[in-house]
Every structure is written in C-alpha cells, then in structure tokens.
Amino acid sequence: AQSVTQLDSQVPVFEEAPVELRCNYSSSVSVYLFWYVQYPNQGLQLLLKYLSGSTLVKGINGFEAEFNKSQTSFHLRKPSVHISDTAEYFCAVCPGNTGKLIFGQGTTLQVKP
Amino acid sequence: DVKVTQSSRYLVKRTGEKVFLECVQDMDHENMFWYRQDPGLGLRLIYFSYDVKMKEKGDIPEGYSVSREKKERFSLILESASTNQTSMYLCASTGGSGSPGANVLTFGAGSRLTVL
Numbered sequence: 001a002q003s004v005t006q007l008d009s010q011v012p013v014f015e016e017a018p019v020e021l022r023c024n025y026s027s028s029v030s031v032y033l034f035w036y037v038q039y040p041n042q043g044l045q046l047l048l049k050y051l052s053g054s055t056l057v058k059g060i061n062g063f064e065a066e067f068n069k070s071q072t073s074f075h076l077r078k079p080s081v082h083i084s085d086t087a088e089y090f091c092a093v094c095p096g097n098t099g100k101l102i103f104g105q106g107t108t109l110q111v112k113p
Numbered sequence: 114d115v116k117v118t119q120s121s122r123y124l125v126k127r128t129g130e131k132v133f134l135e136c137v138q139d140m141d142h143e144n145m146f147w148y149r150q151d152p153g154l155g156l157r158l159i160y161f162s163y164d165v166k167m168k169e170k171g172d173i174p175e176g177y178s179v180s181r182e183k184k185e186r187f188s189l190i191l192e193s194a195s196t197n198q199t200s201m202y203l204c205a206s207t208g209g210s211g212s213p214g215a216n217v218l219t220f221g222a223g224s225r226l227t228v229l
Contacts, residue, residue: 009153032216043117043203043220044156051216090155094216099144099163099207100171101218103156 002027002095006104014112015083021076021107023091032094033074034101035065039087047089050074061085086111116140119204119221126228132191134224136204143209145187146218147171147179150201159202162187163209194228201225 007022025031032051036044048059055067065076074091091104120135138145144163148156158171160179168179176198180188187206191198202225205218 004155006155034217036220043222044205044218045220046217049217092156097210097216099210099216099218100146100158100161101156101216102158103148105153105155 002029002031002093002102004091004093004102004104006089006091006107008107009105010108010110012110012112013081016080018079019077019081019085019109021089021091021109023074023076023104025072025074025091025093027072027093027095029095031096033065033067034092034094035059035063035074035076036090036092036103037061037087038090038106044090047076081109081111083111083113085109117204117206117219117221119202119224121224122222124224124226126194126226128195128228130194130228132194132226132228134189134191134202134204134226136187136189136206136221137185138187138206138219139185140206140208140219141184142206142219143184144207145181146205146207147177147187147189148203148205149173150203150223156203159189191226194226196228199226199228 004025034049035047050067058064092101117138146161147159162181178190204221
C-alpha cells in the first residue's frame with residue numbers, strides 16, 4: 001500500500017525567508033508526485049508535479065520540489081516567501097497510472113510580516 | 114481551463130436527512146473523484162468513477178453512495194446523514210489514461226456540510 005507523510009503540520013516563517021515543506025512517501029510501485037495548495041475557503045490548486053524526467057521540478061508562484069527516489073522524498077521549497085503564500089499545502093502520490101491520488105495530512109504555512 | 118463546479122458551497126442538514134452533493138465538470142474527463150477533507154487527516158478518497166455508470170469504492174466509502182449517469186456529472190449521496198459526516202467534501206476530475214493531464218486532478222471549490 002502507498003502512503004504519504006508530511007512531516008510538519010505547521011510551518012511558521014517570516015516574510016522573505018526561505019522555506020522547505022517536507023514530504024516522504026512509501027510505495028512498492030513507481031509513482032507520480034504532486035504538490036497542491038489550498039487557500040482559505042477554496043479548493044485545491046496544482047502547484048507542481050513530477051511525472052518523469054528531471055528530478056527538480058519548478059511550479060507556479062516560485063515554488064520548486066526535488067524528487068529523491070533513494071530517500072523517497074519530494075520536499076517543496078521556495079527561496080523567499082510572501083505573505084500571500086500563507087495557505088495549506090498538500091503532498092500527494094499517484095501509484096502508477098491509476099489517477100487515484102493519495103494525500104498527506106497537509107502542512108499549514110504561516111508567513112509572518 | 115478545466116472547470117469543476119460543486120453546486121453547493123455550504124449546506125446545513127439534520128441527522129437522518131438524505132443529502133445530495135452535485136459535481137459537474139466541463140472538459141469531457143473520464144475520471145471523477147469524491148474526497149473528504151478533515152483537519153489533520155488530509156484528503157481521503159470516498160468513491161471514484163472511471164466511466165459513466167461505473168463506480169468504485171475508495172478508502173472510506175461507508176455511509177456514502179455515488180451516481181454517475183452522465184459523463185460530466187458525479188453525485189455523492191449520504192443516505193442518512195450523521196454528525197460524523199460533518200466535513201468538507203471535494204470533487205475532482207482528470208482525463209483518462211494516456212490523455213493529456215492524466216493523473217493531474219482538477220478540484221472544485223468544495224462543499225462544506227454541517228450535520229446537526
């Protein structure tokens with residue numbers, strides 16, 4: 001069975017500081033990997049995805065993530081955050097080509113002025 | 114852009130009532146999903162459908178059923194609502210295997226259900 005663990009439930013950070021949101025997964029098959037963002041009172045929006053190819057993936061709003069197969073990780077990073085990045089972030093894996101995403105518990109990013 | 118529309122953003126129902134949550138997508142996607150979102154638990158898959166009139170159980174199907182009579186519409190049904198079904202419900206869709214955007218879910222805005 002597949003599972004996703006987001007290691008931090010809340011990450012407070014000051015504006016313009018760098019941030020890393022951690023995600024580890026377990027799977028016995030190859031997976032596709034995703035990060036989604038949810039702003040207050042909205043649905044989930046795709047930030048970035050890893051399907052194949054380069055392990056460093058760039059997404060919207062200056063975010064990037066690196067797929068590390070040996071560590072089974074897909075950590076999300078941004079070099080300088082803004083107040084508007086305050087939101088909940090979800091890591092997800094899709095085993096094979098099923099379309100069925102398995103989500104982590106979510107990490108709330110709180111950007112302080 | 115794909116649009117997934119959930120008909121009700123906020124609902125308040127009483128215990129024992131039958132509840133329908135409707136979801137419509139406009140991009141001819143084969144696959145549709147219903148997730149439930151609770152704080153600290155992330156999103157959990159309730160039911161999904163790979164085609165019209167097809168449905169498959171997800172991880173937490175108990176107390177729910179679904180209907181997919183048309184390709185663009187996927188309904189979640191709570192036959193007899195209970196207080197532990199108070200939650201945010203998210204609908205999503207994606208193209209079939211081999212299609213552009215396969216495995217990339219597009220979500221609706223969510224339906225927040227309160228059962229009293």
